[in-house]
Amino acid sequence: MFFKRLEINGFKSFARKTVLEFQQGVTIIVGPNGCGKSNIFDAIRWVLGEQAPTALRATKMSDVIFNGTAHIKPANFAQVSLVIDNRSSLLPVEIKEIVITRRLFRDGESQYLINRVPCRLKDIQELFMDTGIGTTAYSMMEQGQVDFIINARPLERRLILDEAA
Amino acid sequence: MFFKRLEINGFKSFARKTVLEFQQGVTIIVGPNGCGKSNIFDAIRWVLGEQAPTALRATKMSDVIFNGTAHIKPANFAQVSLVIDNRSSLLPVEIKEIVITRRLFRDGESQYLINRVPCRLKDIQELFMDTGIGTTAYSMMEQGQVDFIINARPLERRLILDEAA
Amino acid sequence: CLRLFKDAFSEIRHNFIEIFRRLFGGGSADLSLTEPDNLMESGIEIIAQPPGKKLSHISLLSGGERVLTAIALMFALFLRKPSPFCVLDEIDASLDDANIELFKALLMEFVPDVHFIIVTHNKRTMMMGTTFYGITMEEPGVSKVISLQLDEIESKISLD
Amino acid sequence: CLRLFKDAFSEIRHNFIEIFRRLFGGGSADLSLTEPDNLMESGIEIIAQPPGKKLSHISLLSGGERVLTAIALMFALFLRKPSPFCVLDEIDASLDDANIELFKALLMEFVPDVHFIIVTHNKRTMMMGTTFYGITMEEPGVSKVISLQLDEIESKISLD
Numbered sequence: 176m177f178f179k180r181l182e183i184n185g186f187k188s189f190a191r192k193t194v195l196e197f198q199q200g201v202t203i204i205v206g207p208n209g210c211g212k213s214n215i216f217d218a219i220r221w222v223l224g225e226q227a228p229t230a231l232r233a234t235k236m237s238d239v240i241f242n243g244t245a246h247i248k249p250a251n252f253a254q255v256s257l258v259i260d261n262r263s264s265l266l267p268v269e270i271k272e273i274v275i276t277r278r279l280f281r282d283g284e285s286q287y288l289i290n291r292v293p294c295r296l297k298d299i300q301e302l303f304m305d306t307g308i309g310t311t312a313y314s315m316m317e318q319g320q321v322d323f324i325i326n327a328r329p330l331e332r333r334l335i336l337d338e339a340a
Numbered sequence: 341m342f343f344k345r346l347e348i349n350g351f352k353s354f355a356r357k358t359v360l361e362f363q364q365g366v367t368i369i370v371g372p373n374g375c376g377k378s379n380i381f382d383a384i385r386w387v388l389g390e391q392a393p394t395a396l397r398a399t400k401m402s403d404v405i406f407n408g409t410a411h412i413k414p415a416n417f418a419q420v421s422l423v424i425d426n427r428s429s430l431l432p433v434e435i436k437e438i439v440i441t442r443r444l445f446r447d448g449e450s451q452y453l454i455n456r457v458p459c460r461l462k463d464i465q466e467l468f469m470d471t472g473i474g475t476t477a478y479s480m481m482e483q484g485q486v487d488f489i490i491n492a493r494p495l496e497r498r499l500i501l502d503e504a505a
Numbered sequence: 506c507l508r509l510f511k512d513a514f515s516e517i518r519h520n521f522i523e524i525f526r527r528l529f530g531g532g533s534a535d536l537s538l539t540e541p542d543n544l545m546e547s548g549i550e551i552i553a554q555p556p557g558k559k560l561s562h563i564s565l566l567s568g569g570e571r572v573l574t575a576i577a578l579m580f581a582l583f584l585r586k587p588s589p590f591c592v593l594d595e596i597d598a599s600l601d602d603a604n605i606e607l608f609k610a611l612l613m614e615f616v617p618d619v620h621f622i623i624v625t626h627n628k629r630t631m632m633m634g635t636t637f638y639g640i641t642m643e644e645p646g647v648s649k650v651i652s653l654q655l656d657e658i659e660s661k662i663s664l665d
Numbered sequence: 666c667l668r669l670f671k672d673a674f675s676e677i678r679h680n681f682i683e684i685f686r687r688l689f690g691g692g693s694a695d696l697s698l699t700e701p702d703n704l705m706e707s708g709i710e711i712i713a714q715p716p717g718k719k720l721s722h723i724s725l726l727s728g729g730e731r732v733l734t735a736i737a738l739m740f741a742l743f744l745r746k747p748s749p750f751c752v753l754d755e756i757d758a759s760l761d762d763a764n765i766e767l768f769k770a771l772l773m774e775f776v777p778d779v780h781f782i783i784v785t786h787n788k789r790t791m792m793m794g795t796t797f798y799g800i801t802m803e804e805p806g807v808s809k810v811i812s813l814q815l816d817e818i819e820s821k822i823s824l825d
């Protein structure tokens with residue numbers, strides 16, 4: 176097993192703490208237009224360290240913090256935690272369960288944590304180096320982008336191939 | 341009624357002469373992937389005078405001429421005719437039924453005809469001037485392009501609005 | 506020319522506000538000019554706020570919400586300058602069933618004046634047809650058109 | 666570095682040729698280098714020829730053929746460097762039912778090693794799930810997750 180659990184709180188349309196437990200196999204997510212399905216994928220991309228707001232359909236990173244509705248005040252911060260089962264020791268650490276957390280406050284302060292211990296983005300990136308995890312083009316297919324690789328210019332395709340090299 | 345009939349011959353995957361009769365109301369076209377549905381819309385866009393190969397998913401205009409299969413030789417020319425019912429006199433001519441034809445030969449020679457009489461592209465464009473017919477952005481929504489107007493830059497949107505002005 | 510643009514813009518804007526509210530069953534929308542003092546060169550911004558949600562940049566809309574917003578703008582343009590025909594190529598691909606029904610209801614209002622030609626894989630959209638064509642490639646690489654009735658569409662699709 | 670790229674390119678190319686033929690049930694495909702003499706800077710061209718059709722530029726492929734070709738390349742990359750997870754957001758939107766079944770069959774081969782998380786509106790794709798989540802906005806603007814069983818999915822979808 177790999178991703179055990181995803182906890183989302185104050186990220187995009189997830190105003191309240193929301194938990195998705197994952198199991199081996201295929202997880203299917205359904206729901207009407209605009210209900211928040213793609214926002215879940217944005218949460219995964221974000222907690223894995225994504226730095227470009229446009230990759231999250233945002234114009235500035237603070238757009239990912241829950242912005243409020245007619246009845247609920249905007250959130251002060253967005254937080255996503257990803258619990259990873261590391262029994263297969265894919266990640267180069269001795270720990271069996273790893274929790275990656277990312278937080279962003281309205282004032283722009285950003286925090287990263289591994290197993291509840293504050294760390295830097297670099298530490299998270301090093302943890303995933305060469306494991307195939309991360310936001311490579313072929314492990315996260317965004318909505319409407321599946322034929323991106325067909326439309327891309329030859330050099331853009333080269334960059335995608337290099338990720339798998 | 342408006343479009344009465346579309347005749348396609350040697351255009352893209354339509355190797356043999358093919359006729360679609362239209363009636364008032366909603367015409368539905370179905371079929372498996374790659375069978376030729378979008379090619380029909382390319383045929384309409386082409387006979388109405390489209391000059392850019394990229395608007396027909398082609399790299400050069402001769403790409404629209406039937407290119408052959410394992411068993412059939414490539415065609416020498418592509419031809420599309422559109423029969424228009426003009427009883428409502430929307431088009432500024434006295435004729436009740438107008439047939440627009442466009443032909444392209446392998447050697448690059450291109451022909452336009454109105455009611456089987458050779459004419460210039462300019463004559464076809466003048467015929468449709470200010471009638472709302474033609475390949476405006478809002479009367480032909482290509483596959484996968486429906487949210488083009490949302491993704492476009494503000495000045496590109498202005499061009500689309502100007503077409504309707 | 507300026508006079509013409511001003512008229513067109515205000516009519517299209519009015520249509521867009523109205524049609525968006527009907528398609529989304531509420532919420533609000535608007536069109537604004539990037540340079541109101543320089544009409545000749547100004548671009549157009551789109552503002553869209555689905556019902557119950559706070560106003561935010563249109564890039565945050567979902568796939569289905571973007572398509573519905575684009576459809577609202579398309580029909581707003583149509584009302585300003587109708588075209589006798591309209592071709593739609595799998596415009597319903599990212600809409601859920603509820604939104605397909607709203608889209609169909611809107612489209613049917615234009616049917617008396619506009620001839621729609623629609624390519625779709627969605628059974629709900631097919632139901633609004635009056636003429637049906639199936640395209641096949643019985644001979645590999647060669648498109649052939651067969652005329653179908655509505656009942657054939659039902660069975661043909663399950664064969665697909 | 667050059668050595669690494671050369672190895673990767675030839676393995677991915679081989680995978681792509683193989684997977685394309687399986688997904689399309691025939692035809693042929695290939696990857697080629699725009700500058701074979703300058704490996705460090707060379708771009709990649711994609712060649713795709715569906716069964717029964719003549720070889721032509723990939724821009725002439727249909728919407729569904731392009732998606733299937735992209736899926737073949739995606740899995741070719743996966744085979745070279747597997748990732749333990751893969752998220753797919755409505756990747757099946759433009760595929761017809763026959764091609765959805767081919768895509769599903771291919772995906773199932775990767776399931777033992779890869780955890781797939783898939784958003785879809787298509788009932789055929791849903792059938793391959795082991796865990797199901799429905800997302801609703803009972804409270805406007807606020808996403809809520811509910812865990813569903815397969816039988817609930819069936820009824821929930823018809824309610825959608």
Ligand SMILES: Nc1ncnc2c1ncn2[C@@H]1O[C@H](COP(=O)(O)OP(=O)(O)OP(=O)(O)O)[C@@H](O)[C@H]1O
Nearest residue numbers: 187208209210211212213214240241242567568569
């Ligand atoms: N920071 C935020 N605060 C509140 N709501 C937000 C925020 N960012 C995005 N949203 C809302 O999330 C919604 C989009 O959600 P999402 O893209 O996940 O929908 P979806 O379920 O994928 O729908 P579709 O089936 O149409 O693709 C938008 O309506 C948007 O208003």
Ligand SMILES: Nc1ncnc2c1ncn2[C@@H]1O[C@H](COP(=O)(O)OP(=O)(O)OP(=O)(O)O)[C@@H](O)[C@H]1O
Nearest residue numbers: 352373374375376377378379405406407727728729
């Ligand atoms: N000049 C040509 N000669 C022969 N075949 C052609 C030519 N141009 C395009 N084609 C073929 O037409 C096919 C694409 O057809 P089209 O785009 O109409 O499919 P479609 O029915 O819209 O499918 P989808 O449902 O996937 O969108 C391609 O397989 C392509 O090879």
Ligand SMILES: [Mg+2]
Nearest residue numbers: 213318567568
């Ligand atoms: Mg989505």
Ligand SMILES: [Mg+2]
Nearest residue numbers: 378483727728
């Ligand atoms: Mg098509």
